[in-house]
Amino acid sequence: MKMIWMQLLFMVVICYSCQAQSGAGRQLKNPYYSRTDTSPLHVSNKEWKKILPGTLYAVAREQATEPAFTGKYWNSTTKGTYYCAVCGNKLFRSDAKFSSTCGWPSFFEAVRPNSVYYREDRSYGMQRIEVQCARCRSHLGHIFDDGPPPTHKRYCMNAVSLDFEPDK
Template sequence: MRNARYLSMLLCMLFSCTGRAQQSKNKPDMHNPHYSRTDTTHLNVSNAEWKKILPADLYAVAREQATERAFTGKYWDADTRGTYYCAVCGNKLFRSDAKFASSCGWPSFFEADRPNSVIYKEDNTYGMQRIEVECARCNSHLGHIFDDGPPPTGKRFCMNSVSLDFEPDNH
């Protein structure tokens, strides 16, 4: 299990150094007609449409399953209390009280905010067997889930910062 985690981190770092997923100064985009923090209706938007709306770095990760470089995302070591949303559509994903320091270089959570806020897909790319985590509202790639997290779930949702928007508590 430890070797698989190491290999996963190594491959993510290797393949993300292409510059396809540089860190964005991403904020909720008022020009994105699909972004809503209250609407949970599933979206069926083509990648061609998303490409017109999203910043290039977010598009690369969310729609092309790229990975930002480890230790470069704005949330990997953040400890401010608040809520994490999908940067593509605004779907509520994680609370900061489920975030933990995993030292993997990406923001890590032990559970999603709601059971139906994310979906899981088999991912056998790069010669690995992993489980991809997508936003349940817009089917954007968020990261992967592993079985090496802390109690109470034992899960580690290893997410890309660029795929997340954050709103601090008492905002």
């Protein structure tokens, strides 16, 4: 009986920990998260690892990719603004989002030219352009030349790297 109670307590602690690391809970634990400060951050991966949930750390800091069609924003049509989930930097507006059927949230332009940073990515035997948050240099996804007008760009982003605030 004592073992069952200990297991139950362990499960409650784990569930509470998971909730605290998502959404607003994560933002409260992250001293670098700001939706108004656009100054560049210089934070080590060691420090980010202490702050960020494991899945977000793997994608944002180690350039992992979440599986297609699993992120919470890939097919969302809610109007609002997308922010960097690591630092809060404003990245995309929903009016630049489009259905690309690739399984990840896709946008044809960033909210402002200096909100993202581009870097050559030759991983996995491919030649691509990585898109990073310009404030914290976290991995967001990649950009491709097969998007709709007016830019003909497709910012293919990992949903885990994004926070979303709906319009009011």
